[in-house]
Amino acid sequence: MSDDAVPDLRASDADRERVAEVLREALAEGRLDMAEFDDRLDAAYKARTYGELAPLTRDLPTPGATAVSFVKEPVRGGGWADRITGGEGSSTGAVAILSGFERRGRWTVPRRFSCFTFMGGGELDLREADFADREVVINCVAVMGGVQVVVPPGVEVVVRGVGVMGAFEHPRDDAPPEPGAPRVVIGGFAFWGGVGVERKLPRAERKRLKEQRRLDRGR
Structure with a gap:
């Protein structure tokens, strides 16, 4: 293994x-x-x-062996190249009918991911994700439902979906993409539903900034 x-x-x-x-x-x-x-x-x-x-x-001392002491996570050099794997995705799609789905944490976004919601909702959080290719396509069909896509800063986002009595929302910021960052193309169809895209810092970075603010206030 x-x-x-x-x-x-x-x-x-x-x-x-x-x-x-x-x-x-x-x-x-x-x-x-x-x-x-x-x-x-x-x-x-x-x-x-x-x-x-x-x-x-991970950030705590763990006396003795623990359930996670042997978990070896891929070492990242801090650049986007480490997160574009060239491999296969963790999953290729998701469906929510009168229910919900979510993909978050460490997972690999495939070259093409398709999701469908009917009177339900889903969340695709890409902040900690790897990417199977430099460009990935997320196809969303939302019928009286919704899908929320969360991306980290620096990722290029292109929204091409069509809404009928619904909407595909673009990220609120128009910051230029970072060199080498993946390109996420979001398409599909929304009927009485919506697909939203928002940028958020990864949890580790938010925690670091929070701690830095705390230290700055203490000075």
């Missing part, structure tokens, strides 16, 4: 409980405040794979 496959392995109840114990220890030592603890603990008990557990204790 390759190292890259390890994060996709299913976690057990014992794995989740070991991560929860690390979080409780961090709370007792003052490494986490109550809000952070609650968020991470909730995520730990909802986690299905080792890859979902790993980020919850």
Whole structure:
């Protein structure tokens, strides 16, 4: 089994409980405040794979071996080249009929991803995602439903969808794409529904900026 496959392995109840114990220890030592603890603990008990557990204790000391101590995540050099894999996508589509779907965290966006919602909703969060190619196409069909696409800063977004008593929303900012960043083309059809696109910082970057602001206020 390759190292890259390890994060996709299913976690057990014992794995989740070991991560929860690390979080409780961090709370007792003052490494986490109550809000952070609650968020991470909730995520730990909802986690299905080792890859979902790993980020919850990555910045915490973990005495002994834990469920995530052996999870080896791909090392990134900080550039977009590390996130354009040239491989296959984690999944090629999603459907929500009177229900919902989401793709978030570490996943690989395929060259073409198709999704359909009928009186339901979906979220595609690309902030932590890898990309199978330099350009990926996301085709959305929303009928009395909606799809929200979240992209990180620097990614080029092209919206080509058609809305009939519905809409395809463009990102609010018009910042130029970063060199080497992937291009995300969003198309499809919305009838009494909508497809929205928004830019958000990755969670790690938001946390870093929050901590920096806290340190600046303390000076």
